[in-house]
Amino acid sequence: xxxxxxxxxxxxxxxxxxxxxxxxxxxxxxxxxxxxxxxxxxxxxxxxxxxxxxxxxxxxxxxxxxxxxxxxxxxxxxxxxxxxxxxxxxxxxxxxxxxxxxxxxxxxxxxxxxxxxxxxxxxxxxxxxxxxxxxxxxxxxxxxxxxxxxxxxxxxxxxxxxxxxxxxxxxxxxxxxxxxxxxxxxxxxxxxxxxxxxxxxxxxxxxxxxxxxxxxxxxxxxxxxxxxxxxxxxx
Amino acid sequence: xxxxxxxxxxxxxxxxxxxxxxxxxxxxxxxxxxxxxxxxxxxxxxxxxxxxxxxxxxxxxxxxxxxxxxxxxxxxxxxxxxxxxxxxxxxxxxxxxxxxxxxxxxxxxxxxxxxxxxxxxxxxxxxxxxxxxxxxxxxxxxxxxxxxxxxxxxxxxxxxxxxxxxxxxxxxxxxxxxxxxxxxxxxxxxxxxxxxxxxxxxxxxxxxxxxxxxxxxxxxxxxxxxxxxxxxxxx
Numbered sequence: 001x002x003x004x005x006x007x008x009x010x011x012x013x014x015x016x017x018x019x020x021x022x023x024x025x026x027x028x029x030x031x032x033x034x035x036x037x038x039x040x041x042x043x044x045x046x047x048x049x050x051x052x053x054x055x056x057x058x059x060x061x062x063x064x065x066x067x068x069x070x071x072x073x074x075x076x077x078x079x080x081x082x083x084x085x086x087x088x089x090x091x092x093x094x095x096x097x098x099x100x101x102x103x104x105x106x107x108x109x110x111x112x113x114x115x116x117x118x119x120x121x122x123x124x125x126x127x128x129x130x131x132x133x134x135x136x137x138x139x140x141x142x143x144x145x146x147x148x149x150x151x152x153x154x155x156x157x158x159x160x161x162x163x164x165x166x167x168x169x170x171x172x173x174x175x176x177x178x179x180x181x182x183x184x185x186x187x188x189x190x191x192x193x194x195x196x197x198x199x200x201x202x203x204x205x206x207x208x209x210x211x212x213x214x215x216x217x218x219x220x221x222x223x224x225x226x227x228x229x230x231x232x233x234x235x
Numbered sequence: 236x237x238x239x240x241x242x243x244x245x246x247x248x249x250x251x252x253x254x255x256x257x258x259x260x261x262x263x264x265x266x267x268x269x270x271x272x273x274x275x276x277x278x279x280x281x282x283x284x285x286x287x288x289x290x291x292x293x294x295x296x297x298x299x300x301x302x303x304x305x306x307x308x309x310x311x312x313x314x315x316x317x318x319x320x321x322x323x324x325x326x327x328x329x330x331x332x333x334x335x336x337x338x339x340x341x342x343x344x345x346x347x348x349x350x351x352x353x354x355x356x357x358x359x360x361x362x363x364x365x366x367x368x369x370x371x372x373x374x375x376x377x378x379x380x381x382x383x384x385x386x387x388x389x390x391x392x393x394x395x396x397x398x399x400x401x402x403x404x405x406x407x408x409x410x411x412x413x414x415x416x417x418x419x420x421x422x423x424x425x426x427x428x429x430x431x432x433x434x435x436x437x438x439x440x441x442x443x444x445x446x447x448x449x450x451x452x453x454x455x456x457x458x459x460x461x462x463x464x465x466x467x468x469x470x
Contacts, residue, residue, distance in 0.1 A: 009406070011405050135374065159404065169394065
């Protein structure tokens, strides 16, 4: 029985790291004394120790301790025995490459499917989809494969941004990029705005937070999904 | 003797496709009656025929005909014999995959180095750098390799955008993404704003247009480069 919380972002404007999610995290990790943290996405290139310290501080508010997976001698065993798992945001290419290089992809999927509570933010949410191919990140390293955990049957586009009608910029909008994705791929994509998250438990994948999300299917006009919707009916 | 014009964008705000570049293109392709167009980046997923028709119409204003490379029976020969080459923008992953799959990367590099006039816009400029790893595009297909033509000894970030100080969005700024690139890579990166282009002839790589460009080197504070600067002195 899966138990996932997949957030668009770790941090919303005007609030501290993970702060807006703390009530949810208290519930998600109610049976966990320690959460295993995967820091390999390394936002802004910070070290695994730095990233783990930041996360540890945020979790201390709800009395949960955090241990970085890089601190374990056997990383696979760490995931097998974890009471809770958190994969933080950063660069998705770096994260996916590290997970493959360290042979952690399968054991991570297995732990999630056994029901170990899982928190993902940004890149950590993206990897729960079918592939990492709707990431916004630069390909700063080359992962062996774009396939990810596929614990939900769709792809997430984190930090989803609406086109700005006043913009003079001619680079592609997020919507155009996702439309291009669907020229070559069939997987549905959810554009998850900052402040939104998915709660995936058993066969329910429910949109949470105050905002709608934008749902893209190949050859279809995108639609806005209201909070509280169980996405399974679209999948 | 190389002869390249590498533009950040094909189109600037309030102007038609390639319109702002036409005086430059007249000069660049002064000895060409026909330009071979590589449409494989397929912006918004449009077909190669559609893309070639749009390009052909733009070039007709300066009396140059355009033939899509997909219309030739021997694509390598088309590049060998080309009087001019234009690689248009779109998705860089799609473009690079097609160039590798069709065995065109080496012959394209060779033609450029023999001095065939070359125009690149956006993805078509990006591939002249050392790697495609500073693209803004989504990895909607998986190219076998991120290495590109390396006809200039730096990477381009096209459609460069400055951080918006009023933004409440928490996704990475372009500057942060390039900083992350430099955690794993040494290649200098030029953030080329829309309306700017590089003119690369012999050993000169000169910034053109009215705007400054932002130059990023590993472990250095980024600097603004004024128009008219020959970038070779930084490389």
